[in-house]
Amino acid sequence: KNQVEQSPQSLIILEGKNCTLQCNYTVSPFSNLRWYKQDTGRGPVSLTIMTFSENTKSNGRYTATLDADTKQSSLHITASQLSDSASYICGGASGGSYIPTFGRGTSLIVHP
Amino acid sequence: EAGVVQSPRYKIIEKKQPVAFWCNPISGHNTLYWYLQNLGQGPELLIRYENEEAVDDSQLPKDRFSAERLKGVDSTLKIQPAELGDSAVYLCASSSSGSGGNTQYFGPGTRLTVL
Numbered sequence: 001k002n003q004v005e006q007s008p009q010s011l012i013i014l015e016g017k018n019c020t021l022q023c024n025y026t027v028s029p030f031s032n033l034r035w036y037k038q039d040t041g042r043g044p045v046s047l048t049i050m051t052f053s054e055n056t057k058s059n060g061r062y063t064a065t066l067d068a069d070t071k072q073s074s075l076h077i078t079a080s081q082l083s084d085s086a087s088y089i090c091g092g093a094s095g096g097s098y099i100p101t102f103g104r105g106t107s108l109i110v111h112p
Numbered sequence: 113e114a115g116v117v118q119s120p121r122y123k124i125i126e127k128k129q130p131v132a133f134w135c136n137p138i139s140g141h142n143t144l145y146w147y148l149q150n151l152g153q154g155p156e157l158l159i160r161y162e163n164e165e166a167v168d169d170s171q172l173p174k175d176r177f178s179a180e181r182l183k184g185v186d187s188t189l190k191i192q193p194a195e196l197g198d199s200a201v202y203l204c205a206s207s208s209s210g211s212g213g214n215t216q217y218f219g220p221g222t223r224l225t226v227l
Contacts, residue, residue: 004154041220041221042220042221043116043203043205043218043219043220043221044155044203044218045218046215046216046217049215089154089155091154099145099157099160099168102154102155102156103154104152104153104154105152105153105154
């Protein structure tokens with residue numbers, strides 16, 4: 001059964017600081033790894049999608065990394081802003097599917 | 113370009129009542145998904161459509177849940193009768209057909225409260 005575990009469950013940082021969120025996945029056979037941002041009361045918005053051959057991908061201040069050997073991914077947020085306060089959800093898709101199994105998310109709060 | 117549209121945004125009903133959710137995907141997207149998201153959890157797939165055909169409905173509780181996408185565009189998800197445990201956010205998403213790396217675009221969701 002495919003599984004995705006995220007850590008930490010929640011994180012509080014000060015505006016302007018960097019942070020890194022973690023995702024461990026058990027997805028077989030691996031197809032792609034996705035990160036989403038979900039604001040309160042909104043649907044998830046895709047940040048990055050990485051396949052087996054990609055080990056890093058950036059989207060503005062968001063940089064995702066993928067280590068296919070250890071089955072780990074991280075999302076690094078640089079120079080955080082108040083608008084980065086949201087839940088960040090990791091999803092791993094298997095085979096040729098683009099239907100990810102999602103983790104529970106990390107709730108990020110950025111304080112001024 | 114308009115995003116995925118869902119209605120209603122909020123719905124409060126008593127248990128054993130029926131309820132329906134509507135979704136209009138992004139124009140031209142052949143693939144439509146319905147997800148359920150409980151508080152503090154990630155989305156869980158209920159059903160996926162390729163055009164008007166349901167190609168993955170293994171997680172849909174068919175005793176009380178039903179869905180349709182008659183013309184391969186908009187879709188309706190129904191619950192009858194609703195139970196207390198159905199309280200959750202119901203998300204609709206769409207993507208263009210093609211390779212496995214297609215981006216899913218989510219709607220804002222319908223928050224269902226069953227009393």
